[in-house]
Amino acid sequence: MGLEQVSGAKAFGGIQGVYRHASRETGTDMTFSVYVPPHEDGARLPVVWYLSGLTCTHANVTEKGEFRAACAQLGLIFVAPDTSPRGEGVADDPDGAWDFGLGAGFYVDAAQAPYAAHYRMWSYVTEELPTLIGAHFPADMDRQSIMGHSMGGHGALTIGLNHPDRYRAVSAFAPIVAPSQVPWGQKALSGYLGDDHAAWRRHDAVALIEDGARVPALLVDQGEADGFLERELRPDLLRAACAAAGIPLELRLQPGYDHSYYFISTFMADHLRWHADRLR
């Protein structure tokens, strides 16, 4: 498995790198970023996964996420994958919309043509990329956690709920919590998975919880001035599902905050400290 370093820069005593590789799962080149904090030779460090939202690549959080100071202090590796396959031959939204196709892989393995050929972000993020990270970085793969934003919050929640023994902490910024019940999610799940509603439920955090999936604890920050709050995000549905299931959910509604990286960066260090407490 070859790994090409696209760029690398010292930051907060560690190295912020960007890497590219030929992905087996997506059949395309995939790019991702990894921050490795300062550490002693031979140390193996816990890994925090960050899944990005619609339209993003690895670059948005890498440039605007303000995670490096906290990762350096807490000794966390921070991995940011892309949000979809890209490149020649990768099908996009038929109308070029930004909420499906390129930049909008929704962290599923597509079953529908023409997307099934390359849109395998579930297997990419949960299987192929972890193997690569474990092989090429000073990562302790027995200590992983996951977070994400919006569509990536959906990814973090569904991946965490499907792998309760792998990710010790799950958190999200303004996540899509019930894609089966909101327009972004309905478009994505029908486009990628067709009408297999059992498959939809495995990719819907609220449905997963209703169906018995559990995580030890959840932290969610949601801006109250987020324009997508009521139509697409619906934290009320996550709150109800967690209450019914007995999952301790810390849902913090943040007055005045929107959906942007200004919101995410404000609470990033909080989330990383919460993750670090659970990764010790």
Added chain:
Amino acid sequence: MGLEQVSGAKAFGGIQGVYRHASRETGTDMTFSVYVPPHEDGARLPVVWYLSGLTCTHANVTEKGEFRAACAQLGLIFVAPDTSPRGEGVADDPDGAWDFGLGAGFYVDAAQAPYAAHYRMWSYVTEELPTLIGAHFPADMDRQSIMGHSMGGHGALTIGLNHPDRYRAVSAFAPIVAPSQVPWGQKALSGYLGDDHAAWRRHDAVALIEDGARVPALLVDQGEADGFLERELRPDLLRAACAAAGIPLELRLQPGYDHSYYFISTFMADHLRWHADRLR
């Protein structure tokens, strides 16, 4: 003086805004960003100016500078102007190079045609924009300081040295310290100022110090892996000038750091604390 808010977002309890106005000095619309930290009604807060480097707009530091957490904690307003006039009728480098013209105003008032018509960044940053900031934001204009990166470090040093009573602290990341002696600076000063070498000296930090200008203290961080270090930046010249003049210079050579915002963001909070100590 009208001021249009282009965008605004809550961040670290304050507001990160972007604003546009019709500039008297440049004869163009100018865009800048201001972060106002959380504060009590009626409070007037000290102002830190940040001048950006070649090719940048206000957006680079606004997105990548990681200054808001520290500004919120320390109670500092952070102002980031653009680096040149822009728009129809604004002359650019004749060859379209990135080190002159658009994005490369070098913080001077141009005397040479065709640049003299719009390139008035010195008066814009030292006169017009401070008046606007004082009128529209909760700013205490008796407590100002200035910092910058690369070309903007040159701007911060020369503006600070020319206004020792106005800016209580001056710092820089990887500044151009002696533009008269390096290729970027020689191209810019000859292009904007012609062969008036007395004018060059007023826009050259090392020459200003040699000619008697003083500031109470200087803080400079310089990455040792910065590809521009030996050809364009030459911190050794600043060190020698400050030593001869008795100016206390804290020049920190940072092993492994390059010229990017990964470097700047690493040391941004340090600089802001140093400024805040001098703005109390």
